[in-house]
Amino acid sequence: MEIKILFTILISTIFINNYVLSRILGLCPYLGVSKKLDSAIGMGLAVIFVMTMASFFTFIIYKFVLIPFHIEYLRTIAFIIVIASLVQLVEMVIEKISPALYQALGIFLPLITTNCAVLGVAVLNIESGFITQEFGLLNSVVQGFGAGVGFTLALLLMAGIRERLEIAMVPENLKGLPITFITAGLMAMAFLGFSGMKIF
Amino acid sequence: MDYFKEFIKGVWQKNPILVLGIGMCPTLAVTTSASNAIWMTIATTFVLLGSNILVSAIRSIVPTHVRIPIFITIIASFVIIVELTLKAFQPDVYKALGIFIPLIVVNCIILGRAEEFASKNSTIRSILDALGMGLGFGLTLFTLAVIREILGANKLFGYTLINGMKPAIIMILAPGAFFTLGLLLWAMNVIKARKSWFKRTE
Amino acid sequence: MKPADIIKATIIISVIGFISAFSLSFMKKITQEPIAKQEQEKKLAALALVLPGYTVQQEKTVTIDNTSFTFWIATKEENRIIKKAWAFLAEKKGYGGPVQSIVGVDESNTILGFTILLQNETPGLGARCVEVASNETFIDHFITKNVTNKEEVSWFQEQFIGLNAGKPIAIQKKGDWHKEMKDGLIQQNAVTAITGATITTKAVTQSIEEGIQKLHKALTLQEVQ
Numbered sequence: 001m002e003i004k005i006l007f008t009i010l011i012s013t014i015f016i017n018n019y020v021l022s023r024i025l026g027l028c029p030y031l032g033v034s035k036k037l038d039s040a041i042g043m044g045l046a047v048i049f050v051m052t053m054a055s056f057f058t059f060i061i062y063k064f065v066l067i068p069f070h071i072e073y074l075r076t077i078a079f080i081i082v083i084a085s086l087v088q089l090v091e092m093v094i095e096k097i098s099p100a101l102y103q104a105l106g107i108f109l110p111l112i113t114t115n116c117a118v119l120g121v122a123v124l125n126i127e128s129g130f131i132t133q134e135f136g137l138l139n140s141v142v143q144g145f146g147a148g149v150g151f152t153l154a155l156l157l158m159a160g161i162r163e164r165l166e167i168a169m170v171p172e173n174l175k176g177l178p179i180t181f182i183t184a185g186l187m188a189m190a191f192l193g194f195s196g197m198k199i200f
Numbered sequence: 201m202d203y204f205k206e207f208i209k210g211v212w213q214k215n216p217i218l219v220l221g222i223g224m225c226p227t228l229a230v231t232t233s234a235s236n237a238i239w240m241t242i243a244t245t246f247v248l249l250g251s252n253i254l255v256s257a258i259r260s261i262v263p264t265h266v267r268i269p270i271f272i273t274i275i276a277s278f279v280i281i282v283e284l285t286l287k288a289f290q291p292d293v294y295k296a297l298g299i300f301i302p303l304i305v306v307n308c309i310i311l312g313r314a315e316e317f318a319s320k321n322s323t324i325r326s327i328l329d330a331l332g333m334g335l336g337f338g339l340t341l342f343t344l345a346v347i348r349e350i351l352g353a354n355k356l357f358g359y360t361l362i363n364g365m366k367p368a369i370i371m372i373l374a375p376g377a378f379f380t381l382g383l384l385l386w387a388m389n390v391i392k393a394r395k396s397w398f399k400r401t402e
Numbered sequence: 403m404k405p406a407d408i409i410k411a412t413i414i415i416s417v418i419g420f421i422s423a424f425s426l427s428f429m430k431k432i433t434q435e436p437i438a439k440q441e442q443e444k445k446l447a448a449l450a451l452v453l454p455g456y457t458v459q460q461e462k463t464v465t466i467d468n469t470s471f472t473f474w475i476a477t478k479e480e481n482r483i484i485k486k487a488w489a490f491l492a493e494k495k496g497y498g499g500p501v502q503s504i505v506g507v508d509e510s511n512t513i514l515g516f517t518i519l520l521q522n523e524t525p526g527l528g529a530r531c532v533e534v535a536s537n538e539t540f541i542d543h544f545i546t547k548n549v550t551n552k553e554e555v556s557w558f559q560e561q562f563i564g565l566n567a568g569k570p571i572a573i574q575k576k577g578d579w580h581k582e583m584k585d586g587l588i589q590q591n592a593v594t595a596i597t598g599a600t601i602t603t604k605a606v607t608q609s610i611e612e613g614i615q616k617l618h619k620a621l622t623l624q625e626v627q
Contacts, residue, residue, distance in 0.1 A: 027224035076302040077276035116306040173389040181382030188375040232525040277422035288436035359540040372526035
């Protein structure tokens with residue numbers, strides 16, 4: 001039963017409620033880092049990692065610090081501080097353990113702090129009511145992981161399209177951001193096809 | 201005149217969304233109705249104004265290497281003030297904007313203006329900058345929201361425009377947001393190109 | 403970095419953290435009362451809407467199947483006979499998060515009233531479950547100020563009134579609801595789905611079915627005690 005729920009959460013965060021194309025979160029990195037496929041892969045991996053970790057830590061902080069002291073209203077400030085310090089910590093750890101990975105991810109990590117999809121997933125974990133559920137922590141970690149994978153999927157698709165758009169004949173005034181937005185709109189339309197999909 | 205320039209630059213010349221290209225997420229996500237756009241603008245401008253004033257006031261005592269955490273703490277505090285105030289006095293607005301109120305914290309416009317402008321300029325200039333940027337943000341949001349609400353819901357401010365007409369729902373869903381902003385940016389580029397073309401021929 | 407710099411940075415961050423915490427707790431203190439009042443008023447208004455004519459006697463929260471379940475007991479005197487009715491909170495995951503509603507039923511399981519308290523569905527699709535079917539147009543409201551044909555109740559919520567919650571509620575796809583459909587739908591114990599948002603509709607009907615089962619369990623539990 002629990003496996004079924006986890007699978008539903010995973011599929012729905014990746015495809016049905018894709019954070020970028022359906023919930024419209026995390027657009028700054030989506031537009032900023034999707035020019036080249038290599039950097040898109042690096043950014044995607046970093047986001048998956050940080051989102052999963054952030055879901056874990058924000059859930060713990062909310063459940064074991066904010067609720068017992070009745071200071072739920074401070075959740076925004078608590079979450080953003082957790083995410084910012086997490087990103088710093090991850091950056092330092094990766095630098096020590098694997099310089100190669102740091103080379104690949106390094107420049108993207110500081111950008112993630114202001115990626116609204118990360119704070120978004122932390123807030124949505126709380127709003128989805130996972131806090132009172134039996135496997136709430138597992139559910140929210142899976143939701144964080146799924147959101148990261150969904151973000152990466154959208155980013156990679158976009159990067160692939162944009163690499164080809166570079167050599168395509170685009171009207172002068174549509175070049176750059178406008179055509180990127182129209183492409184994103186078409187992709188969002190394709191992702192609308194997943195809505196209403198029955199999983200079980 | 202100098203002060204007026206500081207104010208007006210946010211509306212067109214340095215419009216946060218159309219020119220600087222930041223703060224896209226709330227722009228696209230909350231523009232499903234004109235009233236949402238207006239409330240989002242009020243909330244964001246309040247936070248921007250508060251953070252710009254405080255950041256410019258303490259700019260001389262903040263050590264540079266820890267400035268980002270300090271700015272984020274200040275911004276997050278203002279966001280919570282907005283959150284609590286809306287929850288207490290405008291619960292419907294609070295419900296309609298939902299998760300996008302806490303997400304004002306990570307709106308790049310606010311941190312960007314604190315870092316780029318308020319930490320280097322006087323308080324009066326920072327206030328004007330915040331108001332101008334808020335106005336530019338609001339006008340863009342309002343334009344987007346009006347287009348999307350009319351086409352996507354056949355409504356304006358929640359009231360039906362033409363009885364019995366079926367709207368194009370796609371415009372109020374996520375794809376419509378992307379299309380509208382893409383076309384708006386395209387229109388902006390066309391206007392700019394025309395202007396520079398006229399200048400050259402003169 | 404010199405130790406003096408670290409100490410200075412620590413002091414400044416702590417001072418700012420302290421000031422922000424202080425001002426926020428002050429803010430919380432001011433807004434606490436209006437927020438609590440809002441929520442209370444909202445609850446009372448919802449109860450009055452779903453239990454028309456009844457007076458609410460008691461609010462109860464019990465644990466059934468490991469989840470907490472809240473219901474209200476209400477009574478009404480009619481021809482010297484005391485009639486009982488109940489309202490309960492129904493919740494089920496919709497498309498964009500939980501859809502929470504409050505349902506009023508009488509002794510024969512007939513739905514007396516139904517209103518959605520919380521939803522986070524897609525605007526234009528699922529969010530239409532709270533849409534008010536108004537004929538009032540923009541021009542009526544702001545220009546001619548002709549407000550004769552104003553309706554207050556959401557069409558999606560109104561179609562539940564009169565259905566039998568004890569039996570499964572069927573979902574039909576007949577397009578948008580209008581008054582002429584009402585009798586036919588009640589005979590078949592069915593509702594018409596919101597176009598493009600069958601998941602939301604299903605979440606609502608299932609939450610009612612699950613809720614009424616829990617209500618009966620809660621009532622038998624009470625009688626035993």
